[in-house]
Amino acid sequence: MFSKLFRPVAENSYKIENRFASSQTAVLKSIIKNEPSGPSVKTDIPGPKSIELMDQLKKVYNLGATQYIVNYEKSIGNYVVDVDDNILLDTFTQISTMPIGYNHPALLEVFKDQQNIKSLVNRPALGVYPGMDWPKRMENILGQVSPKLPKITPMMCGACSNENAMKSAFIAHKMRDRGGKEFTSEEKNSSVMNQRPGCPDLSILSFKGAFHGRTVATLSCTHSMYIHKLDIPSFSHWPIATYPLYKYPLEENKRENDEIDRKCLEEVEELIDKNKKVCPVAGVIIEPIQSEGGDNHASPEFFRKLQEICKKNDVALIIDEVQTGCGPTGKFWCHEHFSLPHPPDIVTFSKKMQMAGFFHSDEMTVQQPSRIFNTWMGDPGKTILLETIIDVIKTQNLLDQVERSGKRMYSGLQQLQNEFPELLHSLRGRGTFIAINAHGTNLRDAIIKNLKKNGVQSGGCGHEAIRHRPALVFQEHHVDIYLDILRKVLRDLSESK
Amino acid sequence: MFSKLFRPVAENSYKIENRFASSQTAVLKSIIKNEPSGPSVKTDIPGPKSIELMDQLKKVYNLGATQYIVNYEKSIGNYVVDVDDNILLDTFTQISTMPIGYNHPALLEVFKDQQNIKSLVNRPALGVYPGMDWPKRMENILGQVSPKLPKITPMMCGACSNENAMKSAFIAHKMRDRGGKEFTSEEKNSSVMNQRPGCPDLSILSFKGAFHGRTVATLSCTHSMYIHKLDIPSFSHWPIATYPLYKYPLEENKRENDEIDRKCLEEVEELIDKNKKVCPVAGVIIEPIQSEGGDNHASPEFFRKLQEICKKNDVALIIDEVQTGCGPTGKFWCHEHFSLPHPPDIVTFSKKMQMAGFFHSDEMTVQQPSRIFNTWMGDPGKTILLETIIDVIKTQNLLDQVERSGKRMYSGLQQLQNEFPELLHSLRGRGTFIAINAHGTNLRDAIIKNLKKNGVQSGGCGHEAIRHRPALVFQEHHVDIYLDILRKVLRDLSESK
Structure with missing residues (x-):
């Protein structure tokens, strides 16, 4: 099932524009309507508008942990959109607090009452x-x-x-x-x-x-x-x-x-x-x-x-x-x-x-x-x-969805762990609550940083773990997009080692 | 200014129906539209509907501190309405957390956006x-x-x-x-x-x-x-x-x-x-x-x-x-x-x-x-x-309102303390954040209980204090209604002593 995704790709043929070809079709099956077909990064993150607002916020607020400024109006489903219009696939979901993604229509409906x-x-x-x-x-x-x-x-x-x-x-x-x-x-x-x-x-x-x-x-x-x-x-x-x-x-x-x-x-x-x-x-x-x-x-x-x-x-x-x-x-x-x-x-x-x-x-x-x-x-x-x-x-059987997406993510990460044993180890998890370790804190932090540059919001925990905390509406095609980007990040890091 | 309110009234001429006569006119100046003209108590509190719901809640929940069940849809301004349609003038406001009263139109407007x-x-x-x-x-x-x-x-x-x-x-x-x-x-x-x-x-x-x-x-x-x-x-x-x-x-x-x-x-x-x-x-x-x-x-x-x-x-x-x-x-x-x-x-x-x-x-x-x-x-x-x-x-200068209502409440309570020194002492406060002590916990609790029977939600603190925590929209006519009811409660307690 991962044959297309994990087929070795010649480095030069790996193009950002093609990255989501396989997921384009999958989007049709999306639980969330109007989700973007994939991430899109236009600026550094934080970008200029984020930096401007963070400078403003710094005057009144301890900003130590702040990464960037979010446009919560535009964010949708599994995609968080920042004020510079960067669209990130979110595997961290506000430190694991968004169970059904951004601006879920059922939630927007609630307060019409x-x-x-x-x-x-x-x-x-x-x-x-x-x-x-x-x-x-x-x-x-x-x-x-x-x-x-x-x-x-x-x-x-x-x-x-x-x-x-x-x-x-x-x-x-x-x-x-x-x-x-x-x-x-x-x-x-x-x-x-x-x-x-x-x-x-x-x-x-x-x-x-x-x-x-x-x-x-x-x-x-x-x-x-x-x-x-x-x-x-x-x-x-x-x-x-x-x-x-x-x-x-x-x-x-x-x-x-x-x-x-x-x-x-x-x-x-x-x-x-x-x-x-x-x-x-x-x-x-x-x-x-x-x-x-x-x-x-x-x-x-x-x-x-x-x-x-x-x-x-x-x-x-x-x-x-x-x-x-x-x-x-x-x-x-x-x-x-x-x-x-x-x-x-x-x-x-x-x-x-x-x-x-x-x-x-x-x-x-x-x-x-x-x-x-x-x-x-x-x-x-x-x-x-x-x-x-x-x-x-x-009603949407999302626990089953978690099982399916989790299995797909786990197998994909297992394959990546086998391919990049010098980078990754100790894959473990249940459902999509999956973590994998990098060899050391610096490498883990570099992976997270490069994932963000390539359109994925992820998170770390402990000293060397990458933790996955996607929403329950994170589907198989989101997994594919994520794994595809992670593969690119790992390959780049492996080559630069 | 309290001449009408505090004029000695022969016991028999004190009628519930007349209690709010003086405040009826004041209602015209109400900050909050559609407030009732005064409290109205139809059942014991908790009433039968409250008791039914409390019995239901007891099965899943520690109910130790629960007084009654509120109808938050009907509650308005300074009046909390319970499920049995008892209307209480609220001087306690959800343990002091409702600054501008129930269902304030400005707050209801907020989430139309x-x-x-x-x-x-x-x-x-x-x-x-x-x-x-x-x-x-x-x-x-x-x-x-x-x-x-x-x-x-x-x-x-x-x-x-x-x-x-x-x-x-x-x-x-x-x-x-x-x-x-x-x-x-x-x-x-x-x-x-x-x-x-x-x-x-x-x-x-x-x-x-x-x-x-x-x-x-x-x-x-x-x-x-x-x-x-x-x-x-x-x-x-x-x-x-x-x-x-x-x-x-x-x-x-x-x-x-x-x-x-x-x-x-x-x-x-x-x-x-x-x-x-x-x-x-x-x-x-x-x-x-x-x-x-x-x-x-x-x-x-x-x-x-x-x-x-x-x-x-x-x-x-x-x-x-x-x-x-x-x-x-x-x-x-x-x-x-x-x-x-x-x-x-x-x-x-x-x-x-x-x-x-x-x-x-x-x-x-x-x-x-x-x-x-x-x-x-x-x-x-x-x-x-x-x-x-x-x-x-x-915009509504509510801090000035608090000063005015506070002064009126303070003078009124002072007068009651002078009239009922065997019941009340140690009046103190700033704004409407006023307390007065009863002589002992039992008496304090009796006053609070009888206030509720007569249409006022109040609260105690410490061992013998009655604490006033009305909203900032508690106006002079609300003070008058409150003091009028408190006077009745004190007189009854004084006579039964």
């Missing part, structure tokens, strides 16, 4: 005064996509969702300890002054390489890059276990990788045991794929055994699906790939879901008011968008 | 790929309402804004310590594992009675109520100073209150000194009025001297204007009442501002990317609403 507009302009305190549509909307989301958990708590962003998931684990732990007894006066009085026993020594166990957010407590569970953490005080005694880092390809390294699993799980148990007397572990927080830390995968067996350890020790298992959730792995939740015997205690979400929050068990549902709480408790506008997104994913 | 709709459906990562309208929007907001600070960092909610304000203070402190030197390898490596020196022992000084959010680190600065804090681990060594708690009326207790100021400031200095060797204070976080902790006010002199202490000790002054910002005190920012000789280092905002974030000095602007950062870095849809809100506030 006057009632939905009223949901935008009346900022409700949903924990105290929910609107009349709220019960149905919450039921609908739970009914359609909850990972078998009965309750939902909406929040505003991924970090806050993880903060409140951790708080739920702490509260559940202490409620169990308390065995139905009332809070003591000592607990009440000491808590107000940040002291024991009201504010107890409890911990969350996290993993090396993890990313769970940039608020202070989620940073204590984040260990992907020093730049996120430097100079910020931390809960220095919260235990940090080793996340399995496998050798690839998996099928050639099974014995070794199984041994890695065994050792990591042993460490988790040891850390839980060791902390029992000093600072008990109330929860384990883990990503199904470490998505900022380098797209590090752990096996389904690892997760099943981790859950077993958590259950045995009365520790809440918090699965952070902020980046993996909402379909990119080919299942709605990545942890569905693991066939866990029980649902996790808490599953947190944000990004592609537009709204943030967490699903949780009854045990993780805090009974008293004001404990897991804030002013807004979610956002009706984002919830309406999510409902539409879920509808589009279901 | 197709370009603004596109801002809603394309979830941008604003730190990396801002839209072409973003520089102008940020400039516009800064130019119009920044409290003399040159930079803005948008966030998603109040707690995240405070988390990142605190992080900015930590980073600025360490950058100053480092004196331009690069991070050491030891700092980099230790930070990833939550250890010193990369994750240093630094603290934020907060005040007893303060509320800065419910994430774990902002909870370490929150001391208003034990229920927020119980069972959550805390930074137990962060210093907590005493917030001045004045005797009222202020004019009769000046000497005593000045002494309170002096003692509190002395304590702040002592705590900063004491912590210098153990866990230096990088920032002081303070509300201009402690808004959850009981509407506790501190004097302008207190704030000026606090800033002096901060400057002397190289400590960042973070003013948390999440609840006080956006006009309710009669100035756009409450701390403008204090005539500080310099702007604060950081001012955080959320709630009425619709978008969240913080304004900051150049010194508090973190240079490196990814340190003060997250995926979304704000929300274009909320920013567009804020721009419209600022426009309405300016």
Whole structure:
């Protein structure tokens, strides 16, 4: 199926104009109407108009991470268009937050409804005064996509969702300890002054390489890059276990990788045991794929055994699906790939879901008011968008599309890894949530830079991974365009080496 | 001016039907068209339809704090309408987040614009790929309402804004310590594992009675109520100073209150000194009025001297204007009442501002990317609403309206406090951001409950305060309606005592 795409091409015959010949026909099958037939790069990126606006923005704003200025009106489907009219095929989608691409017609339709507009302009305190549509909307989301958990708590962003998931684990732990007894006066009085026993020594166990957010407590569970953490005080005694880092390809390294699993799980148990007397572990927080830390995968067996350890020790298992959730792995939740015997205690979400929050068990549902709480408790506008997104994913079978596009991308990247072993290694992924490593950070950064020059917006993670985070509407012909451009970039880099 | 309203009325002649006679004429001057002429209560609250929907919601959601279900379509201006068609005059406005009332026509107009709709459906990562309208929007907001600070960092909610304000203070402190030197390898490596020196022992000084959010680190600065804090681990060594708690009326207790100021400031200095060797204070976080902790006010002199202490000790002054910002005190920012000789280092905002974030000095602007950062870095849809809100506030002179309504409310409450000294005391406030205490929590709760029965949505804070948080479109005739109902409630309670 890749014969045309991967047939060796004499360097000189490779012309930009012909690059999309094969995809021109495929465009006819496009899910998204009016998508361009391929990328088109007219200026340096950032181009002159981007630079002008960035200079303006620099005066009022920290611009450190800004790449260029987007024309969100013109962007469409899988193509992001910048203010200099460069059209980029987007495999990164706003750090993985655009599930059905730019300006999807179903989403544009949503706010033609006057009632939905009223949901935008009346900022409700949903924990105290929910609107009349709220019960149905919450039921609908739970009914359609909850990972078998009965309750939902909406929040505003991924970090806050993880903060409140951790708080739920702490509260559940202490409620169990308390065995139905009332809070003591000592607990009440000491808590107000940040002291024991009201504010107890409890911990969350996290993993090396993890990313769970940039608020202070989620940073204590984040260990992907020093730049996120430097100079910020931390809960220095919260235990940090080793996340399995496998050798690839998996099928050639099974014995070794199984041994890695065994050792990591042993460490988790040891850390839980060791902390029992000093600072008990109330929860384990883990990503199904470490998505900022380098797209590090752990096996389904690892997760099943981790859950077993958590259950045995009365520790809440918090699965952070902020980046993996909402379909990119080919299942709605990545942890569905693991066939866990029980649902996790808490599953947190944000990004592609537009709204943030967490699903949780009854045990993780805090009974008293004001404990897991804030002013807004979610956002009706984002919830309406999510409902539409879920509808589009279901009616258009986009999870199947992810599977098909993912397979095509995986095989294509495998072929490129075989052709350019001096550049690429360790291909891995689920659905289109695929990563491949370059040999070193500099090379990885050069690939990403050259992809952009040639019309592809991509992203890195960890020290040397290229991570793919396309929308769920990224189809086979988009894969072909991407692979075709990547091949050119790799060939150029290989020749210049 | 209150002669009609406060003329003693024989109990029997007090009729519900006549209650709004005086305000009927005033309605003609209403800023908001189509507002009801007054509240109307038809059922218990929650009524049967609310209860039905709450039962439905209870299955999927922690309902602990929910009061009733709102019909956001029918709610208008200063009136919140519930699903049972009860119409309540709203002095609480969704925990103080609705600056220009329900369904304001200017806000409903905003999303008729197709370009603004596109801002809603394309979830941008604003730190990396801002839209072409973003520089102008940020400039516009800064130019119009920044409290003399040159930079803005948008966030998603109040707690995240405070988390990142605190992080900015930590980073600025360490950058100053480092004196331009690069991070050491030891700092980099230790930070990833939550250890010193990369994750240093630094603290934020907060005040007893303060509320800065419910994430774990902002909870370490929150001391208003034990229920927020119980069972959550805390930074137990962060210093907590005493917030001045004045005797009222202020004019009769000046000497005593000045002494309170002096003692509190002395304590702040002592705590900063004491912590210098153990866990230096990088920032002081303070509300201009402690808004959850009981509407506790501190004097302008207190704030000026606090800033002096901060400057002397190289400590960042973070003013948390999440609840006080956006006009309710009669100035756009409450701390403008204090005539500080310099702007604060950081001012955080959320709630009425619709978008969240913080304004900051150049010194508090973190240079490196990814340190003060997250995926979304704000929300274009909320920013567009804020721009419209600022426009309405300016063109309709709503800050003057707040002054006028505030004065009327203050005098009216003063009169009621004089009439019912066995029920009320310690009236205080700025603009319409006014509170009055009841003698004890039970009485306060009874007043709030009875206000609701009689058509007023109000709110409490601290242990015995009734806090007023009306919208900026709360006019003199709304004040009259409110005071009239409050008088009835107080009279009934007084008689039943």
